[in-house]
Amino acid sequence: MSRKFYFLTGLLMMVALVVSACGGGGGGGSSPQTINVEGGEFFYKPPEITAKPGESIKINFKNVGTVEHTFVIKDLNFKLTAAPGATVSGTFKAPAAPGTLEIHCDVAGHTEAGMQGKLDVVAATN
Numbered sequence: 835m836s837r838k839f840y841f842l843t844g845l846l847m848m849v850a851l852v853v854s855a856c857g858g859g860g861g862g863g864s865s866p867q868t869i870n871v872e873g874g875e876f877f878y879k880p881p882e883i884t885a886k887p888g889e890s891i892k893i894n895f896k897n898v899g900t901v902e903h904t905f906v907i908k909d910l911n912f913k914l915t916a917a918p919g920a921t922v923s924g925t926f927k928a929p930a931a932p933g934t935l936e937i938h939c940d941v942a943g944h945t946e947a948g949m950q951g952k953l954d955v956v957a958a959t960n
């Protein structure tokens with residue numbers, strides 16, 4: 835364990851802190867809503883998820899199938915790819931305008947086989 839080692843380790847930790855501070859920032863300050871989604875041949879469970887306009891959503895995408903699956907929201911440029919048995923997480927921000935976006939698996943043939951879902955962006959009613 836040389837001094838150089840400690841210096842480099844410290845430097846790396848500082849870089850990691852800065853990167854995570856920038857990435858996690860965003861607006862609103864509240865932590866993202868977390869939604870667990872399972873994917874398999876050929877389905878999403880649940881097939882439909884709901885968000886408020888502009889809300890941050892964290893997806894924990896678990897592949898319960900036997901081949902690779904993805905969770906794609908094309909309109910948001912959001913994609914998670916999970917190997918069989920793996921859980922992959924990612925966060926996206928729902929659009930500001932209410933509406934419905936398509937979710938699908940972009941592995942060849944999977945969308946057609948039924949691997950599709952919806953993201954409903956619904957303004958809060960009260």
Ligand SMILES: [Cu+2]
Nearest residue numbers: 903939941944
């Ligand atoms: Cu798939």
